[in-house]
Amino acid sequence: MPPWPLVAIPILMYHAVLPIEPKASARGTVPLSIFRDQIAWLARRGYRSLTLDEAADALRGEAVASRARGVAITFDDGYRCVVEHAVPVLAEFGMTATLFVVTAAVDTSTDWYVQGGGRSFEHASWDELERAAARGFAIGSHTVNHRSLVDASDAVVADELGASKETLEKRFGRCSHFAYPFGAHGDATVAAVHRAGYTTACSTEAGLNRHGQPLLRLRRQSVSRTSTAGRFRRRLGAWI
Numbered sequence: 480m481p482p483w484p485l486v487a488i489p490i491l492m493y494h495a496v497l498p499i500e501p502k503a504s505a506r507g508t509v510p511l512s513i514f515r516d517q518i519a520w521l522a523r524r525g526y527r528s529l530t531l532d533e534a535a536d537a538l539r540g541e542a543v544a545s546r547a548r549g550v551a552i553t554f555d556d557g558y559r560c561v562v563e564h565a566v567p568v569l570a571e572f573g574m575t576a577t578l579f580v581v582t583a584a585v586d587t588s589t590d591w592y593v594q595g596g597g598r599s600f601e602h603a604s605w606d607e608l609e610r611a612a613a614r615g616f617a618i619g620s621h622t623v624n625h626r627s628l629v630d631a632s633d634a635v636v637a638d639e640l641g642a643s644k645e646t647l648e649k650r651f652g653r654c655s656h657f658a659y660p661f662g663a664h665g666d667a668t669v670a671a672v673h674r675a676g677y678t679t680a681c682s683t684e685a686g687l688n689r690h691g692q693p694l695l696r697l698r699r700q701s702v703s704r705t706s707t708a709g710r711f712r713r714r715l716g717a718w719i
C-alpha cells in the first residue's frame with residue numbers, strides 16, 4: 480500500500496480572469512465574479528492552496544495527511560488580468576498560485592484567442608510579475624514563444640525550455656515548474672523537460688493526480704467560462 484493512499488490532488492488550470500458579465504462570450508476567460516465564488520467556496524470547504532513543490536512532495540509520498548484538502552491553482556500564459564484581478568482575490572483568501580509565463584510575450588499583447596470569438600490579451604509586465612512573486616505566487620515557464628514542442632526540432636525544444644528557464648531564474652531566483660503549450664507532449668518532450676531541469680510539468684489532460692503520478696505529466700482540471708458551480712466542484716474530486 481502506498482504511504483498515503485488517499486492523495487488525489489486537483490490542479491486547476493485557468494487562463495484569463497476578467498470583470499465581465501457571466502454570460503459574456505470570451506474564450507479562455509472566467510468572469511471575475513465566478514472566479515471569486517469558486518475561491519470563496521474552496522476557502523469555506525477548508526481547502527488550502529498547494530504550491531507545485533508541495534503537490535510534488537505529496538505525489539512522491541513525502542507529504543503529510545493534513546494536506547488532504549489541498550488544491551494547486553495554475554494560470555497559463557501570464558496575462559495581466561490575472562495579476563490585476565485573480566491575484567488579489569487569492570491573496571484575500573490566503574491562497575497562492577503558479578503563473579506560467581511565456582517569456583517573449585511579457586509586457587506585450589497577443590491575439591491567441593481572437594480566432595474563435597475571443598479577444599486579444601495583454602500580458603503582465605516584469606514589474607507586475609515581480610509584485611505577484613513578492614506576494615508568494617510562483618512563476619513557472621510556458622516556453623519562450625508559446626510554440627508546441629512536439630513538432631519542433633530538438634534544438635528548438637532545448638532553447639524554448641532552457642532560455643525561458645534561465646530568464647525566469649534571473650528574475651525570480653528559481654524556475655522549477657513548466658506547462659506544455661497546448662498541453663502537447665510526448666515521450667521525447669517529457670525527456671527534454673527532464674534534461675532541462677524542471678521538477679514538474681503540467682499537461683492539459685483532465686483528471687486528479689494520485690500517488691505515483693509522473694511529475695512531468697501532471698494532470699489538470701480546466702476551469703472555463705462554462706464551468707458551472709456543480710461542474711467546478713466535481714472537478715475537485717474526492718472530497719466533495
Ligand SMILES: [Zn+2]
Nearest residue numbers: 555556660661
Ligand atoms: Zn498557453
